[in-house]
Amino acid sequence: METTTDTILECVYIYDSGHAWFMISLEHLGLSLIKSKISRCSYKSKSHAYLEEDCDAPKFFEAMKLLNFDIKIREKHIDDFDIIIRRQRLTSF
Numbered sequence: 001m002e003t004t005t006d007t008i009l010e011c012v013y014i015y016d017s018g019h020a021w022f023m024i025s026l027e028h029l030g031l032s033l034i035k036s037k038i039s040r041c042s043y044k045s046k047s048h049a050y051l052e053e054d055c056d057a058p059k060f061f062e063a064m065k066l067l068n069f070d071i072k073i074r075e076k077h078i079d080d081f082d083i084i085i086r087r088q089r090l091t092s093f
Helices: 026-032 057-066 081-087
Strands: 007-015 020-025 048-052 069-077
Touching: 020 026, 020 057, 026 048, 026 057, 048 057, 057 069
Parallel strands: 007 069
Antiparallel strands: 007 020, 020 048
16 A cells, blocks of 8 residues: 655754754644653754754654655754854753
């Protein structure tokens, strides 16, 4: 049986010289039903989550695939993203 996707989920893969996160909307995080499983290595703003690439992002992507989302990723290099985390006062989960 062939499955089709209902919706496209676009996210941004943000990386610096030391680590990487996937930026997704908090709305999509809510749809995934995994918010309670997100580690303190991921961050959030008022509108977005920045999911740590190794621990939290795989859980999110698996949940969204089960909901028939087609995932599209674009990359963005940001020098010293950890400074942005502090400046914008992003909070961990």
